Amino acid sequence: MEKDFRKSVAALDEVFAFLDGEFARHAPDPATSYALTLAVEEFFTNFVKYNPESDRDVTVGVRLEGDALLVYLVARDVNAFDVTATGPVDVSLSLEERKPGGLGIHLSRHMLDDVRYDYADRRSTIMLVKRLRQ
Amino acid sequence: MFTITQREDGEIVLTGRFDASRVAEADAVLDRVTTTSRVDMKNLDYISSLGLGILLKTQKRLKTSGNELILTNMNKLIRDVFRIARFDTIFRIEEE
Numbered sequence: 001m002e003k004d005f006r007k008s009v010a011a012l013d014e015v016f017a018f019l020d021g022e023f024a025r026h027a028p029d030p031a032t033s034y035a036l037t038l039a040v041e042e043f044f045t046n047f048v049k050y051n052p053e054s055d056r057d058v059t060v061g062v063r064l065e066g067d068a069l070l071v072y073l074v075a076r077d078v079n080a081f082d083v084t085a086t087g088p089v090d091v092s093l094s095l096e097e098r099k100p101g102g103l104g105i106h107l108s109r110h111m112l113d114d115v116r117y118d119y120a121d122r123r124s125t126i127m128l129v130k131r132l133r134q
Numbered sequence: 135m136f137t138i139t140q141r142e143d144g145e146i147v148l149t150g151r152f153d154a155s156r157v158a159e160a161d162a163v164l165d166r167v168t169t170t171s172r173v174d175m176k177n178l179d180y181i182s183s184l185g186l187g188i189l190l191k192t193q194k195r196l197k198t199s200g201n202e203l204i205l206t207n208m209n210k211l212i213r214d215v216f217r218i219a220r221f222d223t224i225f226r227i228e229e230e
Binding site for chain 1: 182
């Protein structure tokens, strides 16, 4: 199932309500729900921050594929930003040296099994993959 | 639903879902903190990178004056997030 959301941080409550409903249907473990929710928030807010030139809705969808739960986000009429090509964040730095930037992508990479990016016809698609443990 | 309150004894209580849409609300409370303070996370269900960023900013500011945030009663899922972000090395985390 998928749904369109206003490209605004204010739409996050609606995005979470949609995800909660989908997760209730697919019943992943709490850690899987948490990881996917966190990643969706990260990439949804990235679409809001880095693509102000387009006010088109962002599509969020959830589907089960084999033993994996897939969540995808689609933003239209945007410039490319390959989230899988960003460098690693050095989380070993001291408090004084630490910066919050990039932390969401770092967490998403570590908490999910795969993060994929595709760009075509000014459309960015991010696919989040989390395998369901038996 | 997210709430952040500071009790009379100075303890800060976080509840619900601390996401990007709650940053201003959290900032308004944490910006007023000037001394070492405990943060009760017993009823906090979720925190994202934006929430972590606000805690990091506050910890940096407090540490310059020898103070800090002490995080308590974190659930396992949130503790895992702190571990992956290595925030468990820059915050004192206590169970009660």
